Amino acid sequence: MRRGINFGALCLVASVLGATGARAEVIYDPATRVFRLVGGETEYDLGIDPEGYVQSLHWGAALGAPAPLAAGPGAGAAGPDAPHQNLPQEFAGQGEGFVPEPGIKVAFSDGNRDLVLRYAGHRIAGNTLFLELRDIARPLLVTLRYDVDPATGVVSRSAVVRNGGKASVRLDQFLSATFTLPYQPDYRLSYMTGRHASEWTMNRTPVTGAATVMESRRGSTSYHANPWFSLDREGLTTEESGPVWFGALGWSGSWRIGVGRDLFGRVRMAGGFNPYDFAWTLKPGETLESPVFHVGYSDHGRGGAARLMHRFVNGSILPEGSRTxxxxxxxxxxxxxxxxxxxxxxxxxxxxxxxxxxxxxxxxxxxxxxxxxxxxxxxxxxxxxxxxxxxxxxxxxxxxxxxxxxxxxxxxxMVNADSALYRAHPDWVMNFPGRPRTEARNQxxxxxxxxxxxxxxxxxxxRLLSENNIRxxxxxxxxxWSEPGWPERAAGDQQRIYVDYVRNLYFILAELRRRHPGVEFEACxxxxxxxxxxxxxxxxxxxxxxNTDPFERLAMQGNFTSAYPASVMMAWTTEWGDPGASLEYRFLSAMQGGLGIGNDLNAWTPQDFRTAKAMVAAYKRVRATVQHGELYRLAPPDGTTPYSDTLYVAADRAQAVWFHMGHSVAVRDNVGPVLLRGLDADGVYAAAMIDGGALPEGIPAKASGAWWMSRGGVVPLKGQYAGVAVVLSRQ
Structure with a gap:
């Protein structure tokens, strides 16, 4: 068993071997009542205390064995607070004086709003743990699900609530997961915000007692914030070293993630359905399932965390998975x-x-x-x-x-008011009777x-796909959204629109993929x-x-790939932005993701066509590495240096592609070597310009991987919108 973990006959252990040979294990020790979820190089642990509360114990690097973990009583009440408020509960109800963010808030039919969840049982199936919590008096059950990814150690958390009583229960808040990290003085939160044509702005801020809330109230994911976060330790974590905890919510509707410190300095994180305008009447016997919250950990800095997320998305999220x-x-x-x-x-x-x-x-x-x-x-x-x-x-x-x-x-x-569909079914749009039907973009x-x-x-x-060869x-x-009414439903059920809308969107996409397996889809x-x-x-x-401005996209793409892989990131050449940016520069920017061309080809010159043809052919030679390789952000395009440098290394390290991009570089700017990463130190790499041109003086024709990583390459660029790409091929 990996890392020598062995609790002998007392332990219940289930493990799953991933496609790459990596192993995920769910281990339960009935003596200590501790669950250990181990995958990749990480571990997520929780335990049951003597009173039956499930507590978070560890989230970080794998601990090996022995690991003296146990869930015990809290450190005492904080002044006048109730004694259980300080417990790092894994998924608390709003009850018993618990005022940190709970996983669930309810109102029973008699007006009672107190909910106290304690351990009621569990089941282990392969790399999945099902953990059942039950209220101390009422027949309300919450089942937490944990799936451990063997390759990356990413833990996918979700919850299902079931009303086992004879009267309806109103849910006022239902999250996917809550997480706790122990006290450290220097936690720092990273998250992304934006607006139309200015998405993917990275924000970094210390974690304090004033919670930071990222959310969308718009019925969809939104530009305003993206449902991704990372936590690191300021002064300790860099791009390629130090601890990083990260996560992303799998939900395309209104969502919320909150991060802040409790009274004891611990970091508490919570995310799931946005409680804004949310209410769900849970009828007897009915269940509601939360979205899935995927979280992971890396010891290798922000870059290491991003690469783990890329591998997880490519292997376990995308429809085709590893066959993509x-x-x-x-x-x-x-x-x-x-x-x-x-x-x-x-x-x-x-x-x-x-x-x-x-x-x-x-x-x-x-x-x-x-x-x-x-x-x-x-x-x-x-x-x-x-x-x-x-x-x-x-x-x-x-x-x-x-x-x-x-x-x-x-x-x-969407629908226009001027359409046959709307004239036939005006009731099919979101609306509140007697209220305006607000149009945006005339729809x-x-x-x-x-x-x-x-x-x-x-x-x-x-019908469209069946009658036409559309791929x-x-x-x-x-x-x-505006006026999110559903007048055909009972008043107490109309706010189900926030959940049922997204469920039906997923249903349509899944069914279309099933009926037309050769068709690919882009979400926009x-x-x-x-x-x-x-x-x-x-x-x-x-x-x-x-926004397809080639320089502004460098920053957007750099931030986007903190959370999502280049394999899903479409990047186009167009005429957007400064007209001084050459077509070559536009291609070099767009070639760092999935390449698309949106220019008006009717306005191109013969030279434009020759340039584009050469760049498209070059991209096809490296796109497997760009889209599915390991990404290293060597120098971010954040204005701190006159250049940005991005390196993609194939999984087998046989090829690497280095994009060296400048903007308004002054003639006298000092040019230092760029040290590459992730190469085979013992391998010998031949260098070539992606466009077939002559190598600059600072780039050797051949050098070892160790040389590239310790000495690097020097490419002086001058003037507006200068850029090059160097392809390294192991000999």
Whole structure:
């Protein structure tokens, strides 16, 4: 058994061997009543104290054996507080004087709001622990689920509450998980916020007694904050060393994560459904399941934490898992045509796209119904009879003859008031009777929580995919909620809309994937407004931001990959941003994720086509390493240096790609060596410029991995928007 863990005959141990040979173990010692969840190089432990409270004991590096862990009484009450308030409970109810963030708040039918959860039993199945908690007097049960990932040690936490009584119970708050870390004086929280075209802004702040709350109240994931966090220790943790605790919530609706210190200085974290405007009437025998909260730990700094999360997402979250194929180079027609879509115009663009090596041609908005502007047509998912008199088949056949797959843009959760769907079913949108129906971007939100709406959307998309050889869907979502009413439900059940909407969204995507297994999906929300580990279970990639300025995207992409892998991050070349940025620079920026091209090809010169063709061919030679390799952020694009440096290393370390990007570099800026990481120290690597050009003087033609990591390379860049990429190939 790994690391010598052996409790003898007293222990219950279940283990699972991952695809890479890594092992996950769930170990229970009935003598100490301690559970140890071990995977990768990490460990998450909890125990049952003499009164039956389940306490958090350890979250961090694997402890080995023996590990003298036990859940005991608390350190005493804090002044006038109740005696149990200071316990580091694993998932507390709001009761018995517990005022830190509880996992669950309820109101029973007689007005009682006191809920005290204690251990009632457990079950271990492979690398999964099911832990049952029960109220001390009422038949309300909460089952906590822990899944341990063998490769990374990431623990996936969720909860199910069941009403075992004969009267309804109102849930006012129900979270996925709560976590506790012991006192240290220097915890620091990192989280990301933003707005449209300015997503993925990294924030770092000390953890204090004033809790930091990250949330969305908008019905969807949102730009405002992303459901990801990391904790490290200021002054101790760097990019590549020191402790980092991290986590991400798998939910695409309204969510909340809170982080703060309790009266004893411990860090308490809690996350799940946002209690804002949330209420759920749990009828007798009914259950409610929370979203999943995925958390992990690394001893190797922020970079090590990010690489663990990348491996976890690629291997355990994405629909194809370890079988995920590299993202294809795509072209999207939006910036070339807008709503002025014609069959002939799209065919002409497809010919140009094929000539530079594009593999997937995507027709964006403007192809359906009366869609000549953003004021009409949403909801009517049939090709425009004037634009495509013979349907989509002639265009799709043309794209196929050019050697490309065909993709299509849709926005199926929305509807224009000027549409056949809305005229037939005005009741299908979210609304409160007698109140305004607020439009944003000239559209309303369909109430996907309704079964009939869900089934209609599924049928419309299923028909579209069944009748046409479409291999890719760009699924957009261009506004947040207003008036989230559901008048067809009883008053006490209308707020279920926040949960049932997202459940039905997932149902549609899962069913479409089942019926059309060759179709890939991209999640988009006016940019990066719906990126989370929930939607990524059903989407192969995500749209990162509508901001495609090549320099600003470097910072966005650097922050994005703190939480999510480059394999899902779409990055495009367009005309956005400073017109002084060359096409080569735009490609080098976009080649650091899944490469897309959104330029107006009708405006390109012959030289532009030659440049693009060479860069697309170069990207195809390195994309497996970029999308699925180990990512090292050598120098962040945060303005602290005149350059940013990003390195991707293949899993077998046979190839590495180093992007060295500058912006407004002064002539007299000192240029030091950039030390690479993650290479095979004993291997010999040949260097080549990604564009086939001559190597700079500071880059040797061949050197050992040890040389690259201890001496590095020097590439002086001068002027506006200068950049290079160096490919290292092990000999």
């Amino acid at each position: 194929r590299p993202r294809k180079v795509l072209y999207n027609s939006w910036e070339a045509t807008g709503f002025d879509v014609t069959e002939a115009g799209q065919m002409a663009l497809a010919e140009k796209a094929a000539s530079i090596g594009v593999e997937r041609f995507v027709m964006d908005d403007g192809w359906f119904g009366a869609r000549d502007s953003d004021r009409a047509g949403l909801g009517d998912w049939s090709p425009s009879r004037t634009k495509f008199p013979n349907g989509l088949k002639p265009l799709i056949d043309k794209v196929a003859r050019l050697g490309m797959e065909f993709g299509l843009w849709v926005e199926p959760e 309303l939100v369909l109430n996907l929580a309704r079964t009939d709406v869900r089934d209609h959307v599924l049928a419309a998309l299923d 890719f869907i760009k699924w957009d979502y261009n506004r947040t 929300s006016s940019g990066g407004g719906r990126v989370d580990l929930g939607i990524l279970r059903y989407s192969d990639q995500v749209w990162t931001s509508d």
